[in-house]
Amino acid sequence: MSVDRDAAPDLAVPPASGTAAVSLRGATLSYGDRILWQDLDLDVTPGEFIAVLGPNGSGKTSLLRVLLGLRPLTEGTARIVGEPPGRGNRRIGYVPQQRAMEESVTLRGRDLVGLGLDGHRWGIGLRGMRNRRAKVDRALDAVGAHAFADAPVGRLSGGEQQRLRVAQALISDPEVLLCDEPLLSLDLANQQVVSALIDQRRRAANTAVLFVTHEINPVLPLVDRILYLVDGRFRIGRPDEVMTTQTLSELYRAPVDVVRVQGQIHVVGAQSGLCEDQPHHLHDHLPGED
Amino acid sequence: MDKLFDFELTAELLQFGFVQTALLAAAILGLLAGVLGPLIVSRNMAFAVHGTSELSFTGGAAALLLGVNVGQGALAGAIVAALVLGLLSRRSSDHDSVIGAVLAFGLGVGVLLLWFYPGRASNKFGLLVGQIVSVDFASLALLGGCAVLVLLVLLAIYRPLLFASVDPEVARARGVPTGLLSPVFAVLVGVATALGVQTVGALLVLALMITPAAAACRITANPLRATVLAVVFAEVSAVGGILLSLAPGAPVSAFVTAISFLIYIVCWVASLARERGGRRRGVVSSAAVAAPAVLR
16 A cells, blocks of 8 residues: 555665655555656645645646555655555544535534544544543534534535634644645535635644646635646646646647736636636546546 | 224233233334344445345245245345345445335246245235244244344444444445445344344335324434434334234234324324424524634
């Protein structure tokens, strides 16, 4: 499952810094002869907020899957919290897309959050119940979810569910937070609430955030750097470096206009395929996943 | 039907060893069904349970024909069915059609096997609607042993299984081996289903495996409380069904299904009533969205 654990460090590129929260060196991911991204070098420092952008199928979600240890890299090395990616690393938090949970599912908000703490452990967990309850209560308080913590999750609104998701990811006190389109299908107010919660966490605990999104504007004020993936190519840099007409035209290899309107960034493409505003796919599910 | 409330006759029949054995078997089955039920409901496996139970009938029919123990045949049939269904339907989108296809074929085979069997018709009928009063000590030992095994495995895997059942994507991201847990749980369900086939029969196994849990899940979202309630409901249905069937000498299945369905209806009405009350109070949570604590 892990990626090149024993690979000798490549002397041509600087070795991964020991303090980086996430570090990729020459990372390449391909399915058959289709390359999602190639020769990706990226160091994410603790407390940094990185937005991962790109059109559908550009491998944004796959990058998170690599870091979660669910997919091996085709080439190159990856390290996260100083270790090779492996399944179930406690120091990594994960916030998925908002996806309507079935109304009938037998689960309360506090159970969802609790599973983030110890759902991976064997047994039924009767020991330490009181301690667990206190931790869950603290996590619920931190996202303002106490009012609906005992309601069935399937009955909650998308915004309420995503707040629980953030609590679920943060309860294990992660050093890196991987977010896969956590704002998708939320209204504007809830987008702000959820992104503010994530921002608050990284400032308070110096947690690195990798935030996959198809829409930069809701998180633009929070973003330190952008990783923009297009068709196997990529750019990394500050928003004002990456989100320019010149850079994105080079990246897309097509004329693209980047328009700034009232502090928002809009990418206007000659081809409709560049449109970023469509809701997404349920994951870049490609052959060989799972 | 006036014998239904002939308690003297019931008390008299309770003296018999085979009746006590039947009650014990029902109690064990109720416990198993109640514990597994909420997870089955969460995983949308009701139809898979139905398919597994029908295929355990096929296994039982094969055993009958081969002259080996019917209970063991049903057990083998259910485990094979659980594994086949688990392996063939890895995507939820085609889950139901796979079960439908395998189930129809398996039942056809079972019918053919029974046709080959030269024995008495009551044996054939018993596999479909159950004949708990024929449970002997050997079957009881098998039932008890299997139940203990299923409960032990379930205790060991409960938390990650719950995680994988209600929140598979995050569970996978957190390192829960979801791909391994599915077939393991399917086998646990298969074993419990096969045991149910012995007592209430293949056609009515849902009455114990699904209905009590579905009723419990109607009135609570707390997984632990749902499990406790499902066990209580399943015990009341199974043991109560036998007790009621004693005096009139009626089929156990009819009473078991009637009681569990009655419980389900009561829970359903209770949940409707609570929903109506909850909607009036629902104003609180939308206000919480408008003024989130974090932005203050």
